[in-house]
Amino acid sequence: MSRAVFRLVSRLLLLALAGALGLAALGPVVLRGQVDAFYGRFTGPPAGSLVLGTSRAAQGIRPAGLTAGLAEQFEGPLLNYAFTLTHSPYGPAYLASIRRKLRPGVKNGLFLVAVDPWSLSLTGPEGRYPEDNSFIGQLQQVSQNPNLAYLTHYQTKPLYRLWLDYATAIEHLHPDGWLEVSIGTDSAQVRARTARKLQDYRLLAASQHLSDGRLQALRHTIEFLKQHGRVCVVRLPVGPALRQLEDVYQPGFDRLMRQTAATLAVPYLDYSAAPYATTDGNHLQRAASAAFSQRLAQDLRSVLNQKQQ
Numbered sequence: 001m002s003r004a005v006f007r008l009v010s011r012l013l014l015l016a017l018a019g020a021l022g023l024a025a026l027g028p029v030v031l032r033g034q035v036d037a038f039y040g041r042f043t044g045p046p047a048g049s050l051v052l053g054t055s056r057a058a059q060g061i062r063p064a065g066l067t068a069g070l071a072e073q074f075e076g077p078l079l080n081y082a083f084t085l086t087h088s089p090y091g092p093a094y095l096a097s098i099r100r101k102l103r104p105g106v107k108n109g110l111f112l113v114a115v116d117p118w119s120l121s122l123t124g125p126e127g128r129y130p131e132d133n134s135f136i137g138q139l140q141q142v143s144q145n146p147n148l149a150y151l152t153h154y155q156t157k158p159l160y161r162l163w164l165d166y167a168t169a170i171e172h173l174h175p176d177g178w179l180e181v182s183i184g185t186d187s188a189q190v191r192a193r194t195a196r197k198l199q200d201y202r203l204l205a206a207s208q209h210l211s212d213g214r215l216q217a218l219r220h221t222i223e224f225l226k227q228h229g230r231v232c233v234v235r236l237p238v239g240p241a242l243r244q245l246e247d248v249y250q251p252g253f254d255r256l257m258r259q260t261a262a263t264l265a266v267p268y269l270d271y272s273a274a275p276y277a278t279t280d281g282n283h284l285q286r287a288a289s290a291a292f293s294q295r296l297a298q299d300l301r302s303v304l305n306q307k308q309q
Contacts, residue, residue, distance in 0.1 A: 035155055038135070040173045041081055043145035046103035048075035049229065051177065052221070053114030054089065056236045057082035060284040061112060062293040063176040069297025073304055074110035074229060075103075080177030082114065083136065089119045090218040091129045093137035098221065100142045102228060109229030110300075113222060114236055115257055116272075117250040118204060120218060122211035129213075178289075185277070185285050193280035198241055201282075205249040215260070222264050231266045232300060233257060237274040237292060239281030246272070267303045269296070 037058075051061045063078040081101055088094050102109070122129070131137055135154040141147060172180045183189070225231045235257065238246070246253065254270060261268035276288040284292055 035151070037171045037173055037179055038083060038087070039147065039150055039155065040175065041079065041083075041101075041177050042135075042139065042142045042147045042150050044079065044143065044175065044177075045077065046143050047077055047079035047081065047101055047109075048103050048106050049078040049110040050098065050102065050225075051078070051080040051082055051112045051114070052088070052094075052098065053082040053112075053234075053236075054085045054116070054119050055082070055179070056116065056238070056283060057112070057114035057234075058084070058177070058179040059181055060236045060289050060292060061114070061234075061296065062178045062289055064174075064178070065290060065293030066110075066112075066297045066300070069294060070110070070301055070304075073301070075106050075108045078110065078176065080179070082177075085118055087131055087134050087136045089121070089129075089131065090115075090214045090221060091131060092217055093129060093132050093134075095217055095221050095224065097136050097139070097142060099224065100140070102225075106228040109225070111225040111229060111231045112296075112300075113218070113225070113231060113233045115218070115233055116235060116238075117210065117246050117253045118201070118208075120210055120214040121204070121208040122214060123204075123208050126211060126213045180286060181279065181283065182286070183279055185279060190277075190279060194239060194241065194278070197280040197282050198245065201242060201245055205245065210250055210253075215256075219260065219264065222260075222266060226264070226266070230304060231264075232303060233261045233266060233268045234296070235268075235270045235272045237271045237276040237278075237284065237288075239278045240273075242281040243272050269299055269303070271296075 051057055051063060051066075058080060061080060061082070063080050067076065067078055079101070081098065082088060129137075135150060139147075139150060139154065141149055170182045172182070174180060222231050222233070235254070250256075254272075257270070258268050271292070274292075276292050277285045278288070279285050
């Protein structure tokens with residue numbers, strides 16, 4: 001064997017060895033669903049109960065807290081299947097993904113449908129939903145481990161970055177779908193993030209409108225879920241400045257949600273003005289999400305018992 005060929009073979013063997021070691025290190029991260037803030041929700045089994053909404057619900061509602069507080073009153077597993085305002089506002093794509101994720105034959109599920117003005121708003125003409133082109137609109141397999149379709153098309157980091165990012169990530173997606181975010185919560189940091197978040201939402205308020213199509217999709221979502229169990233519409237706590245902005249943007253929103261829930265014969269729980277600590281005016285802090293989930297479980301227990309009587 002010539003020296004050049006020997007070097008080439010040696011390099012190929014080293015590359016193969018490095019690849020094998022990389023896959024061995026990466027495998028547990030991928031198989032545990034700890035690739036990013038979304039992937040794990042697409043690797044677990046079909047759900048018996050669901051938390052729905054955007055990142056407010058993803059960070060603010062802990063399925064473990066609800067399960068502990070409600071004991072055996074609904075079919076499991078309970079999965080937080082809320083994503084972000086970009087990916088999971090109410091629309092046809094999100095409803096289709098929910099249909100895929102819910103286990104067939106569920107009759108006694110619990111479904112928490114988190115709402116706010118932004119999750120029912122749209123930029124541009126009716127009927128054009130940006131999330132149609134995201135994983136919510138296009139991923140057909142939502143209960144597959146490993147989920148190669150997601151890893152191939154929607155996970156955009158180089159594979160070698162997955163382990164490094166997992167080791168240093170501030171976001172940790174739990175197996176039940178709760179997204180834990182570890183960031184500083186001293187008053188100066190919270191004020192700065194809240195100011196930035198308010199500016200983002202002011203821009204949204206100037207460019208969006210409450211969408212008839214999204215409202216119709218919300219109704220269709222609730223009607224579908226009612227066939228499989230009990231549904232509760234929930235408005236999560238936010239900071240006072242963001243709540244004030246929402247009231248200016250859509251002053252009749254709360255009344256509209258109450259009317260929608262009443263028409264569909266489901267309860268509506270409004271916590272938007274409740275004094276829970278946030279990281280940025282929009283998302284609950286970790287400790288606040290635990291306290292809020294406990295309160296939500298208590299209120300749901302009362303609501304569910306009333307429905308049964």
